[in-house]
Amino acid sequence: MSTGAVLYAGAIGLFLIGCYAMVAERHLIRNILGLVLVESGVNLLLVAVGFRENAAAPILKAGQSAGMMVDPLPQALVLTAIVIGFGVLALALALVVRVHQAYGTLDTREVARLMRVEREASGPGAAGPRAGAKS
């Protein structure tokens, strides 16, 4: 099995496991874990795309000229993607905290049901957007 096949398999494996966690799991935090896994999978794929056999890392060693190097562009992209992933994760966790305080549960279907109940309950001219934490 060449390194390419292994890496691609690893990337797609991570991606699929992450997708399973995001789609099939009912607990919101497990969905978020799945999201992190999906992002890791895609990052690995990006780096694997830029890899070249027996090429050096894209750092010039003290003034000597650049030998055969790995493609640096995907690495820059992955760096950005990792930080984006962390930003989204932080916001997601903040929302999880507030959802937990508001609804007391983190089960996706429960949250969806409670949200629908709350929307139907907001009758004509009922409380405006400021429905408050516990409505």
Next chain:
Amino acid sequence: MSLLLRRRFFWEEIDLMSLLDILLLVAALLASGLFVLGRGSFAGWLATVVYGLMLAVLAIAGLALDSGVAFIPSAMSFEILGRNLGWRLDGLGWFFALLTVGAAFFASWYGSGEWGRKQKRMGLQHALLALNVLAMLLLLSSGDLLSLFIGWELVSWAAFAIMTQGGGPAVAAAYRYMIYALAGAMAVFAAIMLVQNVTGGLGFADLQTAISAMSTAQVWVLFILFAAGFGVKMALMPFHLWQAPAYSETPGASSAFLNAVSARMGLFALILVLVKLTGLEALGSLAIPFTFMSAKSALMWVAAITMVVPTFIALMQTDARMLLTWHGIGQGGYMLLGVLVGTSLGTAGGLMHVFNYATYQAALFLAVTAVIHRAGTSDLDELGGLITRMPWTYVTLLMGIIGLAGLPPMNGFVSKWMIYKSLLDGGQPLLLIMAFAATLGTILSVYKLIHNIFLGQLRREHQHLKEAPVSMVLPMLILAGIGFVTGFMPGLALNITDIAQRAIGGDMLPHHLGGVTLATGSLNMLWVVGVLIGAIGAGALIFYLLGNRRYEVHQFDNYAGGHFLSADIRYHFSHEFYPGLARVIGPWYRGSIVRAEQGIGILVNVAGDLWQAVFRVAYTPLYMLLVVVLGLVFTGSWGIVP
């Protein structure tokens, strides 16, 4: 308004181009003015006078058209998105414009009298009436397919606005109408876009070139889209359910206008697109495979069915307005049938029937509104014996139903005679039989109408009723009078329809003041009416002069069935008016189309719930996954398949 004078007259001096612009400008000013003026009672009279002026302008335009001018151009034209929109009035448009403004004139006159003062928002109704007239004039004077469609939408939405004035049930009926009208409009929109796809332009000439350039399948699609789109407004058979409730719920004067003219806009558009531009031969050549029928004959059969079935539904109605509106749908069938026969006699008959129908339907509706104004209800089971209290309304209704039934001396007879003759000459015996059946149904139902309202025993609560005020009786009588005059001298009406027929193309119908002289038989109403009046008149005179020994007999000074009548016995027979007939044709009323309409409604509801359920499900990322897989398969296969 008489057009007897054929000699060239003073119209050369007037710059023709400004006639149509004056007409449109005046209509627009009137509509906006009435919206601003609002509820002043003089607003109604002002509108009536302005309609009169517009009639005069139309008369001058008629003179010009009569002397061979092809169409009256207008200065108003726009160039939008690479398409230019123009407006011009040709003979066909002029004919329908005459009817529109005429009907508006009488409706507005009727509405500005005492009846108007009792309405909640009469000012708004006058304004909406003016808006309707403006929209119809724009439609009738459209110069190309795009302005035709724009005029078409404006007319259907103006009609929707005027229908909602009736309050609760009227809004529901108007809503139902709006859905039909919108569906029809979208069909027309698709059709004109199809034409533009083939020829790249949207002028009337492009439609003609498109017809020849298209494959038969495309021409069939075009025909069906146009026929269905315009048929909805004309309430042709499968799309007719909305018209009766919508037109009867509208307040009195406006509903007279709607009944008389609004449905005929569909006929105008059908004639313009299918008869004038596409041509009856082209329609005739569109054969339906494996049958002897062609597109033209199919449409004729739809018109025939639309003639018969609504008339017998009208028979069963117990509300006067519903009865009349159902007849409106039926009469539409006559007109279309006449035009589609293809001979000059048929076309003239069809067009004249449009004119006649406008006069007697408006008169009938104004009469029924007068009854409602006085007696408070139009339910045939609640009325009776009003002849003694409202004689002039009775006379109007009588003349109206004679016209509606198509009997001499009224004008209805002439146009029906011409349609029958053209069907006979055109070799369509089956359609002729259906026409007769429809006329039979009409005669039965109109007798029910006049009997239940005016004849029979006067109810106790109607003892004190007075005749409708002059402002209501006068317009009715004039309309009925026009019916009688054009019945007595049909030449007058035929002069008008000549202009329209010349615009449609095809040969003209030689006619004289009294009627028509053809190789296969002629009709001279002067003689027919003369003899009729002469004989009846002489007989009545003799009885009146000689007899003279009559004395008033009170209604209850009577003896029936072995016992004396007293006030509390109600022997006026009106409920279930035709029991025998009902038993015979009862089983035929299966209301299949009503169930079809409800079926579509349920289908949309179920589909809506289905789609909402698709979104209400909690695990939405699954759909993303689903689409990615299907998409990859789709793109993958696409990639492999070159």
Next chain:
Amino acid sequence: MTLLITLITGVMLLAAIAVVVLRGLLAAVAALAAVSLALSVLFVLLRAPDVALAEAAVGAGLSGVLLALTLRRVGLWPGGPAREDEQ
């Protein structure tokens, strides 16, 4: 080289499966940190030191800690005061 990459990818996938399978959420977060660590080692092997450092610092380090602390705040730590984790 290929053997090493295969080995570490295998470990990574196992840890990923553990994230989904493990009942305890804190254990799942730990497994996620393990995946991130294995991933950063893999990046080193793929001659991407910058990315490896970033993945280690942000992936294993900060997000792992953040997830754990959120679990505590939501009260899902094993033996935590409020409810057990799997409603």
Next chain:
Amino acid sequence: MNTVPQIIFPVAIPLIAAFLLPIAGRCHAGFGRIFGRAAVLVTFLASALLAWQVAGAGPASSAMGGFKAPLGIVFYADNLAMAFVLLLNIGVWLFWPSGDEDRSGPYTLLLTLLGGGAGLVLSGDLFNIFVFYEIVAVASYGLAASGGSAAGFGASLRYLLLSALGSSLALMGIALVYAAAGTLNLADLALLAPDVLRGPPGAAAFLLLLIGFGVKAELFPVNSWVPEIYASAPVRVTSLLAGIVSKLALIVILRFLVLVFPMPSAYGLLLTLGILGVLAGELAAYRARDLNSTFAWSSIAQLGVIAIAFSIPGPAGIAAGIALALHHAVVKPAFFFIADKWRGDVKLLSGGARTSPLVAALFVLLSLSIIGIPPLPGFWAKYLLLDAAFSSSPAYWLAAAVVLAGAVVEGAYLFRAAGFFYGGPQKGRGAALFMPGELVPAFVLGAVLLVAMFAIAPLGAYITSMAVQAADVPAIAAQILLGGN
């Protein structure tokens, strides 16, 4: 070769203002709001100047950091991009939160949304577009949750998960494109695409990008977040998201379609999703009970119509799409403002026309325009769409038929609601009377609609020229690759 370094202003000014706003907000309570509004005004002026330059001298481009096209990132501004940047600026100005929020949170997010949205439309680099898309996405998560209601947090979390998964798919699409073509610059890709991206990898890459960017563009399967978010987010955020931001995402998809993936399978994919979107949106809206969810579904349908328009190859389709997008951007926010005032089941709103006749009249005007009744601009937009659809292959005839049927269903449920306003008796508290001040943006938009009614010809000509410019791939490639110094 029009190189304008100032092309970065629509992006840079809002971002720098966003960075400084918390500081401004902290040192003086009300100052945050005013500072934010000032920043939006400055951005609008800069964008207007740039738009004027672009309209005059033709498309401008500028290579960031002075690095030539294939290596660095190049910003490219043509009339289409500048039109939507201006639309975004006006939208943010119009839907700036009302004064009660003293905290600087929503203002920072709005400024970042402004900068990110401008970057999204101006950037000419595939990954850079992804980064700006993420900025817009994260800003909209925050804004959706700024309502403070429990439903708001739940809805924005579910939206975040869906959108983040979509973004990962988009990133995978970018990885496939990079693996196949080796470059990320759109113009470079446009030149390489014919030989490299034709096979299944190219089609798969487009699909992943379409789904990734489709989340915000409310494309069919991935728009399940729409009813939840629009119901719980504050009305100004909803208007911004529904009216303008979703259009930006569609413009990006259009850029991909025109420049990088002009292949039949790509057009077919977008068309299919468009048709499904229209069907789903219209039918679901027909069954919605309250006004807000009705308009949420109907915005899905309208976005589906725009997607159909963009899926028609050639400038005619693009012109129709732009016209529909601009029209929807004016009508939908006004609808949402009305829905925000008239909450709850439509049946309880009966008699609304009596308590507030002006709003009911505005509702009817907007309904007529969105259905496409002639003199109103909605009709001309739909006319352009049908003109484009009918002049291409029969598959688009089906799409045109679906759009027309959609219009009928739309007319049905909009006028059913209007029937309640005008017809029903004054039942429940229903249409609560409200201060007209709260609906100023709605009436402003209504006025814009009426004014546009008279300016159809010049607007039409401008949009068609914009579309021709956007569809001219060789000129764009030349400008990006050689132009920017």
Next chain:
Amino acid sequence: MKGYGHTAATLLFLTGLGILLIAILQALPFGLAPMQVGQAIVAAAPGDTGADNIVTAILLGYRGLDTLGEVTILFVAAAAAGMVLGGASRGGAQAENAGFILHSAAYLLFPFLLVLGAYIVLHGHLTPGGGFQGGAILAAAFFVPVLASPASPFNHRTAMLVEGFAGAAFIMIGLVSLVGSDAFLTPFFGKGEAGALFSAGSLPLLYLAIGLKVGSELAGLMARVSGAEAGA
């Protein structure tokens, strides 16, 4: 579709997706990346930017705007999280004092983390690492003491100031080059000789700004989201 039906459907689609992705990736050659742009950058980077670490050259030079976008995303995420959690009550487990080990080690670790973070930030253009990695370590450096002693709340005011001004500095450096009518983010200052600390023109300045911003932002974010400190 409760429970298993749903899981089965997901598994089915996942396997389908996996097969398809594998099929598509087979079409892409592994190990011989086309690298038109990559090779060009590797050749041009030392000349254009003077940085040894080519990834940094790309991140700050060639694709400087990506980095600006990225920093903005972090900033937006932090602002949004702050807003979302602004009204949150302290709910959940009250942050009791950390155990003895963490308490004593925290203050021991702080200087080392600080030095390590600063080194990585400053040598971004020479050695692997840079603003983001260094910033993350700095964030950890500032966050650990908060974990150790929840009593002393994290100083959000200064963090917010540093964050704001560092972000503004990044954009100002980009806009400065606009004055000389170069494009946005054009590196100025001399390149310096390769390998020295003060080489690669304005890139180290950019990375410094990023390092500070990411450091302060992440620390504030971690403190707020984890609710570790007593204060709001």
